Amino acid sequence: MNISILCSDVTHPIYPWLESWAARHARSHVVELLSDKRELRGGDVLFLVSCSEIIDAAIRSLYRATLVIHASDLPEGRGWSPHIWQILEGKNQIKVTLLEAEDAVDSGKIWAQRDMVLEGHELFDEINSKLFMTELELMEFAVTNFETVAPLAQDGRPASHYRKRTPDDSRLDTDRTLAEQFDLLRVADGERFPAFFDFRGHRYYVQLRKGKQLPDE
Secondary structure, three states, X not given: OEEEEEOOOOOOOOHHHHHHHHHHXXXXXXXXXXXXXXXXXXXXXXXXXXXXXXXXHHHHOOEEEEEEEEOOOOOOOEEOOHHHHHHHOOOOEEEEEEEEOOOXXXXXXXXXXXXXXXXXXXXXXXXXXXXXXXXXXXXXXHHHOOOOOOOEOOOOOOOOEEOOOOHHHHEOOOOOOOHHHHHHHHHOEOOOEOEEEEEOOEEEEEOOOOOOOOOOO
């Protein structure tokens, strides 16, 4: 197969995972990992992973299938950073969906879904590891079942949408307890969008690091 992977940001935490996946599959397929849609040349399948560029019908027509991976139980949770928003809502089981790209964002037919299960203590890098492993599993499914998959239209539930997160969404409230804001702390990207609070005329950034597991009380 001729496989293209488009990830817009080479600094995104998933990029090294995609590099490893591409290298592993290059033994039996033609695989290219790109960060600019202008480099797309066509092929069998195009994976859009953490892609912020608009991939229109003209580009999609160069491939037999153009697939997106989205961490929500579509049609619920269309839009930006769905797993982050869901963790902040208190969810620990998140559906990750492999679907066809369409002009209307996150509206395409579904190829497969997998559950990402959290225990509630995972920090940002641990959440990423579970999410990325699930995403690569779905990519593996697409390659293995490419000729036989029967995509299904999204069901009739009303669609909901998440907005794009901004750095200010990582702001902590000094009047709330640490326990109340723990989920916000653990989903904050310590490198790109660290948690912070403003206090006594200064801004302070918070880095959370997990220590040893404590015995049950």
